[in-house]
Amino acid sequence: MTGGQMTAAAFLVAELRRARMRRGWSQEELAKAVNYSPSLVSAVELGQQPPAAKYLELVDRALETGGLFGRMLTELVSLDKAQVWLRGWRAILEQARALRWFDPLHVPGLFQTEPYARAVFEADDLLDADEVERRLNDRMESQGVLYGDRPVRVVAVVDEAVLRRRVGSRKTMSDQVSHLARLATEHPGVRLHVVPGTAEEYPGLNGPFILATLRDGVDLAFLGGQIGGQELDQPENLRRLLRTWEATLGAALPPQESIDRLREVAESWN
Incomplete structure (x- = not known):
């Protein structure tokens, strides 16, 4: 969130979480499906770790989204003028x-x-x-x-x-x-x-x-x-x-x- 408005990056993260939950999967189950650690899945969903293009490609495939998240990364997040990922x-x-x-x-x-x-x-x-x-x-x-x-x-x-x-x-x-x-x-x-x-x-x-x-x-x-x-x-x-x-x-x-x-x-x- 920046200035009270949601950035494209924050929207992508929120939609990732919603898509997983709609599928009825836990973070551990998604991690197994994309061959990543559960801790990385959690970090991505908390906005602590930026999802790589390869990660989103695997998520799109596992959740059968038709490449939605990959397109969001390349076509929306790149337009954000605000700081995208705050790590600390x-x-x-x-x-x-x-x-x-x-x-x-x-x-x-x-x-x-x-x-x-x-x-x-x-x-x-x-x-x-x-x-x-x-x-x-x-x-x-x-x-x-x-x-x-x-x-x-x-x-x-x-x-x-x-x-x-x-x-x-x-x-x-x-x-x-x-x-x-x-x-x-x-x-x-x-x-x-x-x-x-x-x-x-x-x-x-x-x-x-x-x-x-x-x-x-x-x-x-x-x-x-x-x-x-x-x-x-x-x-x-x-x-x-x-x-x-x-x-x-x-x-x-x-x-x-x-x-x-x-x-x-x-x-x-x-």
């Missing part, structure tokens, strides 16, 4: 194959140490102690995507001002920046760039953003904000953010020089 940041992380991350304000959440993250949350007077703990636990748990069987690959750009702005104690900053240097040196799926303090104004300073490539090939962006975040998948928005990313990366130091700068800044906090 945690779902994006778990589904991501690669991330390009820029933040001119804080160390990217995936790379934050626990003391640094705690200091970030405790600086917000609007958060009570329970909410600080909830957010802290969620942030630490989210870092699991860097490890495991299919770790996400991350290229991140951090402004040097972030590394020199005190968050928590001096030890917190020393440990945090040292952690970044270790990640950049030892983690095969992480590449870190630092925009030096001597750099002039560059496009990325307009605000933090993340470009995500998901395992199903979908590209989208996530913009951070004071209240939640904004997901974008429109091609013109993605092209604009890609240009911003390229300009920001161009302002940053190469990988080894960035590691040297991280080590230098970490030492300065001792």
Whole structure:
């Protein structure tokens, strides 16, 4: 729903659910018929996972709809001007194959140490102690995507001002920046760039953003904000953010020089 009006994507999802129920099938029965997992069928019907064209082709065949849902996808959903599939940041992380991350304000959440993250949350007077703990636990748990069987690959750009702005104690900053240097040196799926303090104004300073490539090939962006975040998948928005990313990366130091700068800044906090 957007502005109180149903989008074509939401209508497609609703009709998928109605067609299954008219057939008298459970989600498990439809999953078996199309050779997909019940969890994917559920995610599609909740609007959490965009149905691929192949999935809709199999659903059309199983429910004998004459190709209705495939036509809806190509002829209606593509006309939506609103964001079609809202996944949520945690779902994006778990589904991501690669991330390009820029933040001119804080160390990217995936790379934050626990003391640094705690200091970030405790600086917000609007958060009570329970909410600080909830957010802290969620942030630490989210870092699991860097490890495991299919770790996400991350290229991140951090402004040097972030590394020199005190968050928590001096030890917190020393440990945090040292952690970044270790990640950049030892983690095969992480590449870190630092925009030096001597750099002039560059496009990325307009605000933090993340470009995500998901395992199903979908590209989208996530913009951070004071209240939640904004997901974008429109091609013109993605092209604009890609240009911003390229300009920001161009302002940053190469990988080894960035590691040297991280080590230098970490030492300065001792």
